[in-house]
Structures are given as C-alpha cells and as structure tokens.
Amino acid sequence: MATMESLIVTVNRIQRACTVLGDHGGDTNLPTLWEALPSVVVVGGQSSGKSSVLESIVGRDFLPRGSGIVTRRPLVLQLHKTERGLQEYGEFLHLPKKKFTDFSMVRKEIQDETDRMTGKSKQISPVPIHLSIYSPNVVNLTLIDLPGLTKVAVEGQPESIVQDIEIMVRSYVEKPNCIILAITPANQDIATSDAMKLSREVDPTGERTFGVLTKLDLMDKGTNAIDVLEGRAYPLQHPWVGIVNRSQADIKKNVDMIASRRKEREFFASSPDYGHLASKMGSEYLAKVLSKHLESVIRARLPGITSLINKSIEELEAELSHLGRSVAVDAGAQLYTILELCRAFDRIFKEHLDGGRPGGDRIYEVFDHQLPAALRKLPFDRHLSLQNIRKVVSEADGYQPHLIAPEQGYRRLIDGALNCFRGPAEASVDAVHFLLKELVRRSIAETQELKRFPTLQAEIAAAASEALERFREESKKTTLRMVDMESSYLTVDFFRKLPQEVEKGGNPTSSSVDRYAESHFRRIGSNVYSYVGMVSDTLRNTIPKAVVYCQVREAKQSLLDHFYIQLGKKEGKQLAQLLDEDPALMERRQQCVKRLELYKSARDEIDSVLWAR
Numbered sequence: 001m002a003t004m005e006s007l008i009v010t011v012n013r014i015q016r017a018c019t020v021l022g023d024h025g026g027d028t029n030l031p032t033l034w035e036a037l038p039s040v041v042v043v044g045g046q047s048s049g050k051s052s053v054l055e056s057i058v059g060r061d062f063l064p065r066g067s068g069i070v071t072r073r074p075l076v077l078q079l080h081k082t083e084r085g086l087q088e089y090g091e092f093l094h095l096p097k098k099k100f101t102d103f104s105m106v107r108k109e110i111q112d113e114t115d116r117m118t119g120k121s122k123q124i125s126p127v128p129i130h131l132s133i134y135s136p137n138v139v140n141l142t143l144i145d146l147p148g149l150t151k152v153a154v155e156g157q158p159e160s161i162v163q164d165i166e167i168m169v170r171s172y173v174e175k176p177n178c179i180i181l182a183i184t185p186a187n188q189d190i191a192t193s194d195a196m197k198l199s200r201e202v203d204p205t206g207e208r209t210f211g212v213l214t215k216l217d218l219m220d221k222g223t224n225a226i227d228v229l230e231g232r233a234y235p236l237q238h239p240w241v242g243i244v245n246r247s248q249a250d251i252k253k254n255v256d257m258i259a260s261r262r263k264e265r266e267f268f269a270s271s272p273d274y275g276h277l278a279s280k281m282g283s284e285y286l287a288k289v290l291s292k293h294l295e296s297v298i299r300a301r302l303p304g305i306t307s308l309i310n311k312s313i314e315e316l317e318a319e320l321s322h323l324g325r326s327v328a329v330d331a332g333a334q335l336y337t338i339l340e341l342c343r344a345f346d347r348i349f350k351e352h353l354d355g356g357r358p359g360g361d362r363i364y365e366v367f368d369h370q371l372p373a374a375l376r377k378l379p380f381d382r383h384l385s386l387q388n389i390r391k392v393v394s395e396a397d398g399y400q401p402h403l404i405a406p407e408q409g410y411r412r413l414i415d416g417a418l419n420c421f422r423g424p425a426e427a428s429v430d431a432v433h434f435l436l437k438e439l440v441r442r443s444i445a446e447t448q449e450l451k452r453f454p455t456l457q458a459e460i461a462a463a464a465s466e467a468l469e470r471f472r473e474e475s476k477k478t479t480l481r482m483v484d485m486e487s488s489y490l491t492v493d494f495f496r497k498l499p500q501e502v503e504k505g506g507n508p509t510s511s512s513v514d515r516y517a518e519s520h521f522r523r524i525g526s527n528v529y530s531y532v533g534m535v536s537d538t539l540r541n542t543i544p545k546a547v548v549y550c551q552v553r554e555a556k557q558s559l560l561d562h563f564y565i566q567l568g569k570k571e572g573k574q575l576a577q578l579l580d581e582d583p584a585l586m587e588r589r590q591q592c593v594k595r596l597e598l599y600k601s602a603r604d605e606i607d608s609v610l611w612a613r
C-alpha cells in the first residue's frame with residue numbers, strides 16, 4: 001500500500017490542479033473532482049479563534065488580522081512536512097516561482113490576492129487561494145479556512161453578505177467528503193455556537209465533525225468545560241479537543257508560536273480540571289489527529305474517486321467528440337478546414353444525385369413524366385384548326401394564291417407550332433433547377449460537420465445557389481437554341497416523302513378546285529401535325545440531354561468551383577469569420593478540455609501512488 005503520507009500529497013496535488021483548471025465545485029454542469037476530494041474545513045463564528053487554531057497548527061503567524069470579515073475567500077492551506085533542518089517557506093499557487101520565507105509577507109499576499117478577486121468592496125468570492133507551507137514542523141494536512149459565520153454586516157458591506165457567507169460555508173460542509181473542524185469558544189454558551197449549529201444540521205450523527213473548544217483559559221473562574229471535552233454535553237463520534245491560543249495581549253507582545261505552544265502544553269499539564277486529558281489536548285495533538293483521520297478517509301475513498309475519474313473522463317471525451325475539434329488558428333489550417341467541410345457537403349450532394357441518398361430520382365421524373373405530359377398538352381389542335389390553317393395559308397399567299405403547294409403557309413404553320421416547344425423546354429430547366437436547389441438545402445442540413453459553423457453554412461448555400469442560377473441560364477439558352485434550330489431548318493426528307501396531292505387527283509382541273517376545298521387544308525393540317533409530332537419526339541429526347549449536360553453534370557462537377565476561387569483570395573481574418581462557431585459551443589468545449597486535463601492528471605497522480613505500493 002502506498003504510504004499514508006503520499007496519499008495526502010497526492011490529494012494535495014489534485015486539489016491544486018482543480019484550482020488551476022477552474023474546478024471549484026459548484027454550479028457548472030461539468031463533472032467536479034473538487035467536491036469528491038476529502039478535505040478538512042474550518043468553520044466557526046467570527047472571533048471564535050479559527051485563525052488562531054490554524055496558525056498554531058502551522059506554528060506560524062501568517063493570517064490576516066483585522067476587524068470585520070477578514071477571510072473573504074476560501075484559503076486552501078496545504079501543509080507539507082519537510083526534512084528536519086530545512087528552511088520553512090510558503091508558496092502560493094498563483095505565484096508559483098516565489099518562495100515566501102518571511103511569513104508577514106504571506107499575510108500581505110493573502111490580503112492582496114483577496115482584494116484582487118473581490119475588489120476593495122469587501123465582497124466575498126468562492127474562488128479559493130491556495131497556499132502551501134513547507135516545514136519540518138508541520139504534519140501533512142490540508143485545511144480550508146472559510147469566512148467566519150456572522151449575524152450582521154458591517155459598514156460598507158452589502159446586507160446579503162451574512163447569507164452569502166452561510167451559503168459558501170454550507171457548500172463546503174454539505175459535501176459528504178468534508179471533515180468539519182467546528183470551532184467554538186469555551187467562554188460562550190455552546191448552545192449558541194454557529195459552528196455546532198451548522199455541523200449538527202449537515203452531519204447529525206457527528207461522524208464528520210471534530211469539535212474544537214478554544215479560549216479555555218478565558219472561562220469564568222470556577223467553571224470548566226469537562227462535560228463537553230469528555231463528550232457528554234455534545235457527543236460526537238470523534239473526541240473533542242480543547243485549545244489555548246494566544247490572547248490578544250500575547251499577540252500584541254509578539255509572543256511567538258513556539259512559546260505559545262509551550263504555554264498551551266503547560267496550561268493543560270498543570271490544570272486541575274484538564275490534567276488527566278493533557279495528552280489529548282492542544283493544537284499539536286489536534287494536527288496529528290486530523291492528519292491521521294484525513295489519511296484514513298482518503299484511503300477509504302480512493303477506489304470511489306478512481307472510478308469517478310474514469311467515468312468522468314469517458315463522459316468528457318464523448319462530449320468533446322460530439323462537439324468536434326476546435327478550430328485551427330492559422331490561416332492555412334483554417335483554409336484546409338473550410339475545404340474539408342465543403343468537400344463533406346459536396347460528397348453528400350453527389351450521393352443525392354447518384355442515388356446513395358434519395359432525391360436524384362425526381363430529376364428523372366421530370367424527364368420521364370413532366371416533360372412528355374407538357375408536350376402532349378401543347379395546343380396544336382387550336383393552332384391547326386381548319387380555320388386557322390386557312391387564315392395562315394391565305395395570309396402567306398398574299399394577293400397571289402399558291403399554285404401547287406403553300407410553301408410559305410407550311411413554314412408559317414410549322415414555325416408557329418414549334419414556337420410552342422419553348423414553354424416545356426423552359427419548364428424542364430426550371431423544374432430541375434428547383435430540385436437541385438432542394439438537394440443543396442438537404443445536403444447542407446445533412447452535413448453534420450457543418451452544423452457548428454452557421455456562417456460557413458450560409459456562405460456555401462449562397463455560393464451553391466448562385467452556381468445553380470448560372471447553370472440554369474446556360475441550360476435555358478441551350479434548350480431554347482435546340483427549339484430554334486428546329487425552326488431554322490426543316491427536315492426536307494419528311495416533305496419529300498409526303499404523297500403529292502396533284503398526282504393523286506390525276507385531273508388538273510378538279511385538283512385546282514380541290515386546292516381551296518376543306519380537304520386540302522385538312523391535309524395541310526395533318527402534314528404539319530405529323531411533322532410537329534416528329535419534332536416533339538426528338539425534343540423529348542434531346543431536352544433531357546441538354547438539361548443534364550448543363551445543370552446536373554455541372555452541379556456534380558463544379559458546384560463550388562467559384563466559391564473555391566473566392567476562398568483562395570480571402571485573408572486570414574475573413575477565413576476566421578467563416579469559421580466563427582457558436583460562442584456558447586466554443587466556451588463549452590474549452591471548459592470540457594480543461595476539465596478533461598484535470599481528470600487525466602488526477603488519474604496519473606493516483607496511478608503513481610498506487611504503483612508505488
């Protein structure tokens with residue numbers, strides 16, 4: 001088994017890591033290690049002697065003194081026993097390279113650091129100050145000093161401070177891992193002790209509470225605290241410890257700690273009331289008892305802490321992978337990230353077209369269904385009504401009616417009919433355009449990696465939509481040109497193969513009469529009709545080819561080409577703007593990363609003591 005000492009040292013290190021990485025327990029919705037670590041917390045009313053007890057455990061004067069609420073931030077005091085003969089020094093976590101050998105400077109630094117966080121406003125703050133003291137005269141122990149419980153705010157302090165202090169103190173003592181050092185002055189009615197009241201509430205069985213009676217020397221003549229110290233008046237699981245600290249007069253006279261400890265020992269040894277308890281009284285004894293107890297608590301909790309650490313690491317890693325990697329800071333890496341994201345989108349878009357995902361089939365539906373239906377619905381019947389044929393043909397003839405066949409009339413009728421094909425051609429282009437747009441929208445929504453980057457998402461959508469618009473223009477030009485080409489040169493063969501009316505009749509006189517009869521125009525109509533039908537068959541096949549060539553194929557091959565060119569011209573700052581994540585998400589990731597770092601270092605710390613068995 002790892003030595004007891006190394007266990008406390010391990011927990012000390014983890015506690016410091018907690019402060020460095022911002023884990024003070026409390027309200028963030030992150031797992032907290034701080035709250036799982038056992039610690040000894042000093043609780044008491046103002047002027048109950050808390051600071052005096054801490055100082056005599058350490059054997060040094062180093063805590064701020066003054067009127068009002070002096071302790072306004074938790075002070076995590078870690079005591080490290082060093083080899084005999086080595087110099088004592090203090091070291092703050094926020095000033096890691098500075099060794100304080102002058103303990104009056106330690107006091108000043110505690111005051112200054114308190115003010116740095118709370119301002120001069122005398123507010124309180126839950127962010128702890130970490131002080132390590134290295135000395136041959138201490139036992140390994142971690143103590144947390146908290147603001148004294150009070151009933152009234154003093155000048156310059158907000159009314160809420162009374163409650164704020166209680167909330168802060170409670171937040172520590174409520175933790176099941178907290179060992180409560182409840183300080184009560186013996187010259188006061190214990191029934192009114194703030195420390196005992198609070199500890200009773202949070203630890204009714206007294207398992208976690210060490211009762212400490214201070215100011216035994218100040219009790220009225222003829223009275224003593226034997227009933228309390230022997231555990232009868234206020235029974236706790238652990239024995240009560242009586243203490244005699246320096247009086248105000250001693251402090252003024254600069255009585256040092258060594259002398260004061262000696263005085264305390266003498267007090268108990270020579271006391272008629274407490275002499276029989278002398279070996280179990282005093283601040284040195286208290287320090288040893290606490291250290292031993294803290295070690296055993298840590299040992300008992302270690303397996304629980306280890307499994308908590310492993311579980312939290314898993315949770316944090318899962319959350320981080322869900323949040324995605326953090327965004328790179330240099331322009332090159334940012335450009336790379338953007339291109340990766342674009343490619344991810346493009347891949348999904350192509351899958352939609354190629355059939356890996358749904359949607360591409362609807363384009364075929366346009367060609368197979370919508371276009372033929374639109375072609376069928378074209379109003380050729382109206383255009384080729386007998387009446388219209390007669391009108392168009394006569395107009396084309398002018399003052400000289402046609403002699404054999406109405407060449408001009410045919411051309412005009414065919415032109416008019418072919419013109420109708422423009423509608424379905426354009427409609428096919430538009431229908432495919434809207435389908436492509438919809439696929440872009442869906443593909444963006446389906447690109448998980450893009451979700452974090454709303455700006456880039458909008459830019460890709462805009463670039464894709466602009467590209468699709470260009471493809472649509474091109475596709476319209478091409479399909480309409482195909483319709484125009486049909487008008488510009490008619491298929492000669494078709495007309496050559498038509499049976500000649502003149503020859504059929506056999507009689508020139510009767511046929512010249514026929515030329516203006518209804519059947520003549522009907523025949524013209526039916527010829528034009530079947531010519532237009534032939535063109536319609538052709539276009540039904542060629543319009544899809546043009547649309548796919550100009551729109552679908554282009555979208556697949558070069559949807560974001562323009563965007564890529566623009567990206568290449570962008571500066572670092574503009575690239576960063578494209579990757580501006582949701583700030584809440586960035587913040588969360590940062591918190592998770594820090595917390596994960598904490599848990600991993602804690603795991604390493606614990607592993608190293610376990611391996612040292």
Ligand SMILES: Nc1nc2c(ncn2[C@@H]2O[C@H](COP(=O)(O)OP(=O)(O)OP(=O)(O)O)[C@@H](O)[C@H]2O)c(=O)[nH]1
Pocket residue numbers: 044045046047048049050051052053066068069070071147148214215216217218243244245246247248249251
């Ligand atoms: N005679 C005597 N005086 C004591 C004893 N303990 C504390 N005092 C005096 O009581 C006063 C208050 O002691 P502190 O240790 O400052 O008490 P505290 O609880 O830290 O006070 P705050 O930080 O103001 O809440 C000081 O003047 C001490 O000298 C004791 O056991 N005997």
